[in-house]
Amino acid sequence: MMSEVTAVDKTTTLAATPNTDAEYEAAIDQYLSEMKRMTGRMAEQQQEIEALRAETDAIITDIMQMLKAA
Numbered sequence: 506m507m508s509e510v511t512a513v514d515k516t517t518t519l520a521a522t523p524n525t526d527a528e529y530e531a532a533i534d535q536y537l538s539e540m541k542r543m544t545g546r547m548a549e550q551q552q553e554i555e556a557l558r559a560e561t562d563a564i565i566t567d568i569m570q571m572l573k574a575a
Contacts, residue, residue, distance in 0.1 A: 523529040
């Protein structure tokens with residue numbers, strides 16, 4: 506039986522179901538590493554979202570001011 510760690514942009518597949526303690530530890534380390542990578546990516550994406558939200562708010566404010574002036 507194969508195990509998978511699925512990410513938004515890639516899939517990591519373990520060669521086989523771990524049988525020994527060392528294999529389980531390696532698999533867990535792999536899963537934790539993928540979780541950390543995903544957490545970092547989510548943080549980056551959240552920063553991008555916040556920047557786009559601020560830019561959108563500024564554009565809306567500018568448009569509203571232009572409409573009031575017209």
